[in-house]
Amino acid sequence: MCAIVGVFGAKKASTVAYYSLFSMQHRGQEATGISVANGEKIRLYKKRGMVADVFSQTTLDSMEGTCAVGHNRYSTAGSESQGDAQPVFAKYKLGEISVVHNGNLVNKNEVREELIAKGAIFQTDMDTENIIHLIAKSQKDALVDRIKDMLTKIEGAYCLAIQSRSKMFVIRDRYGIRPLSLGKLSDGGWIVASETCAFDLVGAEFVRDVNPGEMLTFEEGKEPVSEQVFEPDYHPCAFEYIYFARPDSIIDGKNVYQTRLQMGRKLAEETPAEVDLVLPVPDSGVAAARGYAEGLGVPFEMGIVRNHYVGRTFIEPTQEIRDLKVKLKLSPIKHLIKGKRVAIIDDSLVRGTTSKQIVRMLKEAGAKEVHMRIAAPEIKYPCRYGIDTPTKSELISANFTVEQIAQKIGADSLGFLSIEGLIDALGSERTYSLVSFDGNYFAGGNAQSPGCTTV
């Protein structure tokens, strides 16, 4: 996942970036950072932790300037290092530069090896460092030409905001895999953000999505300049609708909540269940469960309570406390469930561990039957474009049939949305990226490539 934001022409760009990142906290909680340019200098602050913990008023006040780029980093297995936060900043021939990146470059390793052979040094494993090196090493004079030069050398999924001391450049890859939207601030400035929910919080108006293959250039005193640097080959990632994005966001023209509702309705058509009650796994399963209940004509209830004070507790439980990780987060309403046949709707099923615990929890709460329904197809392939899926051997659907999985998780039945059902729910306007379901790698590299790590 990850989230990026770019702000240009705002009086307090750092504050606008802060609240934007705050509203996109769900896309990454590991680290966050903002850099601000004031025409003369770029100032950067980044750290492990959540937005509200990392930034203080003092820090933001010290970051004066009208242009800001910011980033929320999603927690991935390999990234223990303190250094793996963005923006990535450097001094180079043309002065100072700061870059934020959401996505995954599939030719990252080849590019890095080439750079290293020429004497480049790297501080981290982030592919964002590749991008800065490619810009710094370009033979072109102007930054805009160096950026274009760089773009010819990277492949994969990327949304970029690149900041010099006085300009900002925003690029979305030709496939439009990760979302990126343009908004207008009420005081006349501009904002780009991974999700439109950022616009709602900071009082910006949604203008349009950034097009696949488009580069936007922001310069003081001018309107943003749009240039189509690549032929679009639109493949927005279906997972944004299934799981990543906030329900109130509009991704490539479609509202997330409504799309999930539609997936739930389709799921009811494809794999109905004879139940008394439909329950969501909160919060991400709510909309699909609503659609599923509507499709079946069966009552929907918020029969599982989500504890929102979770934070991180590292206290070792006593022996008597079972399934702690799920129980800390989810708690069933026994009176509602007791003696009922229930359908439980989740957004996806990856390893099956949590599902097993949820089924057990519902049975212990007295459910007569538990029918699990997943508002997405079976995940059979690792993704290369920025979704943190495990390797194939860990993907339960890559290794077992639906019936086998149902048995493993203890459900009385299990059903997935079909790929066709998903496509139907998403609508026919676009060709979506469905690699996790169909293994069809379309953007650079080849399908045998071992998988992906997320930036």
Add this chain to the structure above:
Amino acid sequence: MCAIVGVFGAKKASTVAYYSLFSMQHRGQEATGISVANGEKIRLYKKRGMVADVFSQTTLDSMEGTCAVGHNRYSTAGSESQGDAQPVFAKYKLGEISVVHNGNLVNKNEVREELIAKGAIFQTDMDTENIIHLIAKSQKDALVDRIKDMLTKIEGAYCLAIQSRSKMFVIRDRYGIRPLSLGKLSDGGWIVASETCAFDLVGAEFVRDVNPGEMLTFEEGKEPVSEQVFEPDYHPCAFEYIYFARPDSIIDGKNVYQTRLQMGRKLAEETPAEVDLVLPVPDSGVAAARGYAEGLGVPFEMGIVRNHYVGRTFIEPTQEIRDLKVKLKLSPIKHLIKGKRVAIIDDSLVRGTTSKQIVRMLKEAGAKEVHMRIAAPEIKYPCRYGIDTPTKSELISANFTVEQIAQKIGADSLGFLSIEGLIDALGSERTYSLVSFDGNYFAGGNAQSPGCTTV
């Protein structure tokens, strides 16, 4: 609000208390504390902050013992002091004692004045200090008799857990205003807690509610001894069902979620609205909105997203960011709402400030009409038994008619559940405390008393 827990006969009483308090975090986030007795000594740790932040593994490991009492403190206006956390501990004639208290003593000031006249000293304004002084100053020999002595001198709402170095005493006032339940730990120990959701997390089995006027005495190697120290005059607080308790808890025999559903259904009967959509104010309005939608036969949608990463942000917004406090927490799904007539269901309406912002938010999201419905009666009186309501002058329903309030908050219509409707939804088994609605002060003191502060 506040939450208390008492654990007796558990191998790691501190850990059981920790997870119990964790599951009752919604009842108080200002401060928390646990004290543990091991037969020889009581160890106490308490601090401002939330459970998961206050306690570390090291701290809990240092608190050995099989008996623990713990407390979550609700944030109230007057309690800036560091000292206002519980348990309250003291050394006195019989050794060491530690007390946790949920409720509000209506004769607190009279008792304190009397104690002070006799030379007592106080560190805080908490009425829990009164309780310890009364025990220490009792002329009786045994602790159990001193406690009974103390109970004759306090009036109001209280649930108490009192710990000596080897025993635990649990008392619920004769009215049963605040909830308190008894559970059995799977390793043979006992637990009492303000809400049953604590039992579910720590793997305890619900045994029964502690009776109004009952004292339970826990001693090693013996079954808990029950004694009815007062004639019961059962008046559980209706607000537990309306707002305080977690939906999965069972308070005095009734599940909270189901009771809220029923309030919503009743609300639909009493004050229907011609709408296309019913939305809850998440999370506390969800169950009532479900009932309301069901009653009307109109679709229910989670049309307002709640941001759960809120924490506390103290960053001053830019001028462009309006209604920040509500927007940080709530965000409407515009696509769903646009052009629709919506009913928005909240659990209560106190000052009207938030309601006004929610109505404006929905109108800005494109709602054609906004009909606000409150799943509780009008709050016209301050409470004296532990609910942190403002003074009468701040209670909007104490000063304006329903129509005037509708206009003030900008709603196309406004409706409340009637007192009768609430009673009907709660059922006829009990007489509930409805002081905030009917001003009927039944437990000590007199109705002219100026109000209450919460412990």
Add this chain to the structure above:
Amino acid sequence: MCAIVGVFGAKKASTVAYYSLFSMQHRGQEATGISVANGEKIRLYKKRGMVADVFSQTTLDSMEGTCAVGHNRYSTAGSESQGDAQPVFAKYKLGEISVVHNGNLVNKNEVREELIAKGAIFQTDMDTENIIHLIAKSQKDALVDRIKDMLTKIEGAYCLAIQSRSKMFVIRDRYGIRPLSLGKLSDGGWIVASETCAFDLVGAEFVRDVNPGEMLTFEEGKEPVSEQVFEPDYHPCAFEYIYFARPDSIIDGKNVYQTRLQMGRKLAEETPAEVDLVLPVPDSGVAAARGYAEGLGVPFEMGIVRNHYVGRTFIEPTQEIRDLKVKLKLSPIKHLIKGKRVAIIDDSLVRGTTSKQIVRMLKEAGAKEVHMRIAAPEIKYPCRYGIDTPTKSELISANFTVEQIAQKIGADSLGFLSIEGLIDALGSERTYSLVSFDGNYFAGGNAQSPGCTTV
């Protein structure tokens, strides 16, 4: 040890108290606290840690008022508790009160038992709590009379500053065991402090010592009122000169550095050594070593460097790092010491552990002979008046002869100042408290009493 300060009639009493405590940090590093009265209210802030770490500008700014009392707590074995910081504050019949105390009450336990029998409760083991209880329980009307009442009930060593919302009372016990001086602030206010070095930092002028048995009452718009509440029986503690006080302080009319010089000279008379070089154990042995070298007519060198960045390091050393605790603090200058016969002067010898390591360090640095001289008599008795000496069994001089100790610590010779020599160096104006050396307990209780704990 411990330090107290009282400030009256200063514009920013909290800041004056802060800097006073800062300058007396050497008297106690475990905890610190200040309370400030502004005529209407007392505000208290106290915490574990050193003065500069505990107080922030924000904290001090929030403590408005012209009267402040403050305390530095010395680290003692038993005081793990967070609560053991001063001032001790309470609300009682006459309003609010705050007390700081330096010293040790020898009848603490008897008083406490009596109070407890009457129903008093205690939060800590500090005898300062006794004092507040005695004041609160007095039958007298005026605070001043209650204080006098309290004074008739406590025995031992005490310097007290007691603050109400508008007055301050300062008392020194009849023996004058612990030091206390009165100064005048340049803006007209008053200050009392354990050491005069506090006056130098805050720009106050030394007026005089507080007399043994004297009570000073400070009230707005009036000069301080002095009252002799006890017949003086002056016994200032010799340890203030030997070890506790800062060399620039003037304690009961004598400058500490000069007194130490004199002890060194006397030591040279009594127990000379044939050496090439005299070295102090820095910093407390410096003045005596200077006197000793002068007495012998042998060069004095700062041949052991003290590392002042010590702080607390808790890193487990490798096996190769021997005597880490001493080496972290002290480091010999080998070139200076190699092949020389050296006398090493320390201020006292308690357990002998450190001395042994110092002797070994000097021998490893190449010293041909190491002659240890102690500028104080042998410590043979535990103190009851506030010096944190260990029990008799741990006092090496209570259990071994000088020759045996010399052998144990590996010194070529060992010498102590005689009691007569110490008296001679201190001068004949006063009778000093020498209990640690002669076991002569003069102030309350009896000599068989098992020892003391420090406040």
Add this chain to the structure above:
Amino acid sequence: MCAIVGVFGAKKASTVAYYSLFSMQHRGQEATGISVANGEKIRLYKKRGMVADVFSQTTLDSMEGTCAVGHNRYSTAGSESQGDAQPVFAKYKLGEISVVHNGNLVNKNEVREELIAKGAIFQTDMDTENIIHLIAKSQKDALVDRIKDMLTKIEGAYCLAIQSRSKMFVIRDRYGIRPLSLGKLSDGGWIVASETCAFDLVGAEFVRDVNPGEMLTFEEGKEPVSEQVFEPDYHPCAFEYIYFARPDSIIDGKNVYQTRLQMGRKLAEETPAEVDLVLPVPDSGVAAARGYAEGLGVPFEMGIVRNHYVGRTFIEPTQEIRDLKVKLKLSPIKHLIKGKRVAIIDDSLVRGTTSKQIVRMLKEAGAKEVHMRIAAPEIKYPCRYGIDTPTKSELISANFTVEQIAQKIGADSLGFLSIEGLIDALGSERTYSLVSFDGNYFAGGNAQSPGCTTV
């Protein structure tokens, strides 16, 4: 200043590096860091703050490996950035590399411009980054050859420890400006450190100084290999003796304390004073004051007490508190000074601000006459090799005569050690770097160069 350490072949290299840096804390308190290599990977931890605060047991335990390099950073004006801590780490063609550097490269800007022109990117302003880039961009195959290649391109003062995943390289510039010594750990490993005091703490034996122009290569299972990569042109910095180094260290064969003693004796010859007492400005002036007193045959006293609890206090003083910064640190013993003619000995005089406050302090303490003597020549030139001197306009001796300065600081007389006197005290074995005194820039660049910043 700054300090570096390199450890090779130690079981717990991180702990050895930790204690070494701890003992060299006086050379830099702004930031610290250690990187450890275990043959496969380099792990780095660095942060603003002092050694004991930055590293925890957990951090050190996570840094397994037998080779460590570490650094203490001295606070300099320009280095606000979080990034300006060392070691500097990078991944490059041959794997991973980590570098620590003490000194100052005089051709830093030229080198950086050339690197940037070729497309290099920089994160900081530290010249250590130049060094890594030069290594990474070298066309040579082996790391040792790349390092030699790099050495041909840098000019100025440097002591370097360079770590790959399995080797360590240590280099001292041809002038030997900054100190660097080699020691042997008792378990068979090796250590290099800026000062020998590090060896004493970790139990290492001093072997010899690293030679000017020498490179030492450490490889597992082999003895260190020495190679003379440059013709030596020995110019150790006189300031190490005057001010920087700890008195117990041995720098290029001379003990610091003894050298300072000698400077004091020389100072007495050159600029005697008719005084009753000689006082040092503690701690750095102690040895010279001892020598001065000995030279004059006048008593030496530690007449100014240094407060070692200083830390950083940021509390705004009241108006009455004058000269706070000096008074927080230094306090005169009035009884000793009153009515006396005193000589006060300091190690150097840069801007004159502190000297003025010290003279005033002594006069206020009652000194009849105050004669200031400086155990170093007048500082007339900024240094380019790593001493953080201010620009020429701020150097009081570059702008005023000795008499004018005496008047400005209020001293009755002022005297400096002559350059010849300093050379005499240092001895004739070496030609010392005296640029601050004589302006003779010998190592690269030219004398007109505007000055230096410290690394």
